[in-house]
Structures are given as structure tokens and as C-alpha cells.
Amino acid sequence: FPPMQGKRNKTIISRITENRNFGLLLGLAVLLIIAAIVTPSMYSLNSILSMLQNNAVFGLLALGEMVVIITAGIDISIGASLSLAGVVCCRFMAENPEIPAVVWVVVAMLVGALCGAINGILVGYLKMVPMIATLGTMYIFRGLSFLLSDGEWWFPHQFTEGYQAFAIKKIAGVPSILWILVLAFILAVLFLGYTSRGRRIYAIGTNRESAQIAGIKEQRVIFLAMTICGMFAGLSGMLYTANYATCSYMIGDSYEMTAIAICILGGVSITGGKGKVDGVIIGFLMMSVITYFISLLPGLSVWSDAIQGAIIIAAVALNIFTEHSAKKRALKERGALI
DSSP states (O other): OOOOOOGGGOOHHHHHHHOHHHHHHHHHHHHHHHHHHHOGGGGSHHHHHHHHHHHHHHHHHHHHHHHHHHTTOOOOOHHHHHHHHHHHHHHHHHHOTTSOHHHHHHHHHHHHHHHHHHHHIIIIISOOOHHHHHHHHHHHHHHHHHHHHTTOOBOGGGSOHHHHHHHHOEETTEEHHHHHHHHHHHHHHHHHHHSHHHHHHHHHHHOHHHHHHTTOOHHHHHHHHHHHHHHHHHHHHHHHHHHHTOBOTTTTTTHHHHHHHHHHHTTOOTTSSOOOHHHHHHHHHHHHHHHHHHHHOHHHHTTHHHHHHHHHHHHHHHHHHHHHHHHHHHHHHHHHHO
16 A cells, blocks of 8 residues: 555645635635735724624524535525515514514514425425525515515614514623524534434435435425525524614515525535535635625725625635545545555
8 A cells, every 4th residue: 555645745725625614714814814904993892793793694594505405405585585584573573562572583483484394395395496496485475575564664663672682682792693693503513413304404415316215205304404494594584673673575685695605605515415514604704704894895895796706606616626626536545445
């Protein structure tokens, strides 16, 4: 056998291909250095908390989207689901301010879960193409959101203190919406990594034929993944309205694109079967820094969509490069053994 090279001899490129999170952390470090040079004020504690608080909804949406993408699917209706859940909560909260705010958290998650379940039936049981099915439901959910809102807006004076507290109340100096996000990350790690249902989600995305032979019900797994995604979207709708104390049927427009970008940036394979929560966390942090950095520079704000598109393309290219490099390395190791 040829002598094995020590880890010390590995180049930065080989480390990136072997551990994609190393490359993500390297990219995040570069972003932070550039931001520190251009906008030093960004690194005050209040600025960092504000940045994370304003992007927390994207982190929740990305977690839900990740579960669906791992099954080799996609859900582009989550922005509309967010809107529908937010409108339902705000309309009934304004009419019934005496009801405890925790009720609206449950209502939002149920509305989102219902939206996700509809997608799960269409994709899992009726075998519709995920993008086409969720494109259709996106318009349906957005239309329902408009009908329920009557095209009206809700403003800060219509929100109860208890409702807003779920997003803006500080616990140990940190806004509660960030504690909810951290809890969501922990639950996602436990579910995907340590439960049989989580492993089935990966199995379906890796090889559906093999999973079916092993007795895994594809329809049930896809239905579960879509429902979980919808639940995250519903929770995001309630927290969005609580955080900004405003609501209309237009909220959440195009948010699905940012969530998908975070997933891809975090190493979730669009072909399914691959992706970890830690990568999504790093992707969320990178996207938060990028969007906040852009907002501080007026000259770049008009380029925000173009920059986000470039990030998606670069992330997909990195995913392809990483997968090809891993395959080549595996073939070389196999050849060395022969």
C-alpha cells in the first residue's frame, strides 16, 4: 500500500473538498473581515443582535426547506404559507386581544402544517412534480391571504404586548425570536440525526428505489417532510408579524428564494440525500452578514437580488466541485487498495 499522507500536507482546497463546512467557515471569516474594514460599526453587540433578529425568520424557513430538499423535493410556497399564517393570526388577534398570545403560536403552526400537508398530498400521494405543485399552492395560499386580509394592513397599535413579546422580548439580553431559532436548530439536529423518521427522510433522498425495497413508505415520508416545512413557515409568519408589528398579505414575498439560497449555501444537495443542520446554520450566518452588509451600503442595495443570485450560482458550483472531488478521491482510494 502507498504511504498515507498526513493531514498536515493537505492543501486548503483538499480540506474544503473533504469538509465543506471548513470552506464555509473560511468564507464567513473573509466576509467578517471585509465588513469590519468597510463598516466597523456593524460589530457592536446591538448591531449583531439586530442583524440576527431581522434574519431569524429566514433561518426558520431554511430549516423547513432543508427537510424537503433532502427528500429531493422543493417547496416554493413557504413565503405564501408564512403570509397566510401571519394574516390569520393578526386578524383574529386584533379581534380577540384577550386571548393569550401562545394560542396564536399554535394557530400559526397549525395553519402552516395544513399548507404543508396539502403540498404533501399533492407531491407524495398524487405524484405531482414538487416545483409545479408548490407553485400552484403558492398562488392559492397568497390568494387566501389576500381574501382573509381584505387587502388591509395591521399596524403596531393593533398588536398586543404579549403577541410582540414572542419576538422582541429580551431574555438574558437576547431577543426571544433568537432563542426560538436556537431551539429550532437543536430540534432539527435531534430529529434528522437521531430519529428513525429523520433517517428515512435521508434514505428517500439518497435512493428511493432502495428505500422502498427496505420497506420505507415514500408517500408518508414526503408528506411528513412537507408538513414539517409548512409548520416552520407558519411559525415564521407569526414571528415575522410579532417582530415588525405589521402585517399584510404581501409579507413573505420571495422569501422562499432566500431560504433555498441558505440551504444550498449550507451544502444541502438540491438532488437530495445530503445536508446537515450545522451547514445550514453557517449558511444562515453568511446570508445574514451579506444582507446586513448590503443594507449598510446604499450603493449596493440596488444590487441585492443580483448578489443573492450570484451567491446561489457560486454555492451550486461549489457543491458540484465538492461532490466530484469526493468521487475522484474515493476512486483513487479504491484503486490503491486494488
